[in-house]
Amino acid sequence: MAIMETDPATMNRRTATTEDLGKLQENFVVKTRDYKQQYAHLYYMRLMLMQPLVLAQAKRKWASLDPKAKYVEKILDVQQGEISYLVGTIYMDMKLKPNILDDITKDHWIAAQPDRPKYIDDTDSIYLEDESGRVKLTGVKITNDFFVTGVVMGVLGSEDPSGDFKVVDVCYAGHGPQEQHSLMETDEEDKHIALVSGLGIGGNDFKPLELDLLSEYLTGEIGGVKEQTNCTNIVRVVIAGNSIVTPPPVEDDSKAKKYGYDRSTFVTAPTMIFDSFLQEVCSSIDVDLMPGESDPSSVTIPQQPIHPALLPSTRQYSTFHSVTNPYWGSVDHVTLLGGSGQTIDDIYKYVKSDNRLEMAAKTVGWRHMAPTAPDTLWCYPFKDRDPFIMSQAPHIYFLGNQDKFATEMVTGADGQRTRIVMLPSFSSTGTIALVNLRTLECKTVSFSTTKPKN
Known part of the structure; x- marks a missing residue:
């Protein structure tokens, strides 16, 4: 048996400081644990906290790009044909996405659908919403990127005759502040x-x-x-x-030991x-x-x-x-x-x-x-x-x-x-x-x- 070479000196582990991030x-x-409140509070707080951050980035990005573009505070106040930018929360309308309301309305003896690896479908639509309402987003910029429900985003574009908002550019809050160590x-x-x-x-x-x-x-x-x-x-x-x-429990009873437990x-x-x-x-x-x-x-x-x-x-x-x-x-x-x-x-x-x-x-x-x-x-x-x-x-x-x-x-x-x-x-x-x-x-x-x- 070979003997591992070791250093006779004692090796001490290095130390590091930790900080309470409060x-x-x-x-x-x-x-x-109180589950009486609605989830709407969480979405509202997210929008209120993120909206100023996204808006600051939107002005920083688009002020010099298009001086005619103006910020519209409420989605429902968008005027057709005017170049403007909005800030709101993304909502993905996906028919394959699970819906708890659909589940509870089904008869209890109908088996639930298996969990899908993806929710995406060609009929999916993307909306931007705030406390006033929502608008459907369209345009090449929307189809060439990916979005998920719950992200607070800014969009630049204009409303078309069908009432949809045609997007030419998007922006997000970006990286948060960081202390250089x-x-x-x-x-x-x-x-x-x-x-x-x-x-x-x-x-x-x-x-x-x-x-x-x-x-x-x-x-x-x-x-x-x-x-x-x-x-x-x-x-x-x-x-x-x-x-x-x-x-997991044994599903096949034939594989379970008949008397006592199986040591194997x-x-x-x-x-x-x-x-x-x-x-x-x-x-x-x-x-x-x-x-x-x-x-x-x-x-x-x-x-x-x-x-x-x-x-x-x-x-x-x-x-x-x-x-x-x-x-x-x-x-x-x-x-x-x-x-x-x-x-x-x-x-x-x-x-x-x-x-x-x-x-x-x-x-x-x-x-x-x-x-x-x-x-x-x-x-x-x-x-x-x-x-x-x-x-x-x-x-x-x-x-x-x-x-x-x-x-x-x-x-x-x-x-x-x-x-x-x-x-x-x-x-x-x-x-x-x-x-x-x-x-x-x-x-x-x-x-x-x-x-x-x-």
């Missing part, structure tokens, strides 16, 4: 934040050995001196949802495995745990933190932080915003494109990470705020449980820089992402216990 993160916390301009050694999603413990794709490798990598117990030194530069781990998967199908409780994994990692590094669609948390977004009582061994560590989904964080003055993927999964159904990275970049430009909530994405009916508005541009914006890894650096009009990271499911790919807090560069690390094909 209201940004508190906006995702639901303190009292000092690490980018220094020669200090690199620090990394590890992003992982979709551990899938208990699922069909779960590989216990790969989870052990991940644990040993994050705690610096694997590899030689070089690998262990690199691990000391990881200052925080963020787990972006879908960590636990409850095995026995699976240790996923929460126990997850608790043991987190305990090992938290003994060495700070961990932020977000819930996902399959985790034991609220169904509606923002999902509330996973209760520490489910993780009895891990909760004893001060390095363990159970957070919401979505989640705002700050490490060494680098702001992070991320989700476990439901927001992009829902936007995906509205558009023809399959490029999820492009969709994520669009949300940064829209300054809203979950525009389809509450239309087709379940969310809490907020009445005094819309927590999904990006009031500032994050330095790192990540979305978990995607089909593959992808990353891009997007830049705002005022120099804002945001690193977008699409995280794949670890149980399917064995891949995690490391983001450099100094340069915002991103790379992947993959683990595999299967023999590579020749």
Whole structure:
């Protein structure tokens, strides 16, 4: 047996400062669950908060382009033939989109239609609406771009004889303000934040050995001196949802054991495995745990933190932080915003494109990470705020449980820089992402216990 070469000197993990983002993160916390209010409050607050931002961009973009164009405050006040611009909320009229009112009017014995991968159809129409009414949008600009319900947008054009608004250009709120962090301009050694999603413990794709490798990598117990030194530069781990998967019930009774339980199908409780994994990692590094669609948390977004009582061994560590989904964080003055993927999964159904990275970049430009909530994405009916508005541009914006890894650096009009990271499911790919807090560069690390094909 070969002996691994090790450095006799003790290796210490680098440290990083964290900052409480206050209201940004508190906006995702639901303190009292009251479902009596209507979702109209959420749409109203979104429009009221976003309208001034979009209007400022519209004036900035179109004032010199067409001096004759004037701003019309209410959609119903548009005059036919006059060049004008409006600001309102997009509504997509899609016949394939699920409608709860249609569902409850059907007889209860009629089976519901299966979930569609896409809602798009050739008969779809796009409308812009405000508190006064709505108008149908037409034009080449509309057909050549993609839109989703809930985005607040400005449009430039004129009303045609049929009463539709022919659009020649559109604009959005754009990237939010961003504080430049000092690490980018220094020669200090690199620090990394590890992003992982979709551990899938208990699922069909779960590989216990790969989870052990991940644990040993994050705690610096694997590899030689070089690998262990690199691990000391990881200052925080963020787990972006879908960590636990409850095995589905046996559908075929013939495959179930007639007497007692079948030992061959026995699976240790996923929460126990997850608790043991987190305990090992938290003994060495700070961990932020977000819930996902399959985790034991609220169904509606923002999902509330996973209760520490489910993780009895891990909760004893001060390095363990159970957070919401979505989640705002700050490490060494680098702001992070991320989700476990439901927001992009829902936007995906509205558009023809399959490029999820492009969709994520669009949300940064829209300054809203979950525009389809509450239309087709379940969310809490907020009445005094819309927590999904990006009031500032994050330095790192990540979305978990995607089909593959992808990353891009997007830049705002005022120099804002945001690193977008699409995280794949670890149980399917064995891949995690490391983001450099100094340069915002991103790379992947993959683990595999299967023999590579020749």
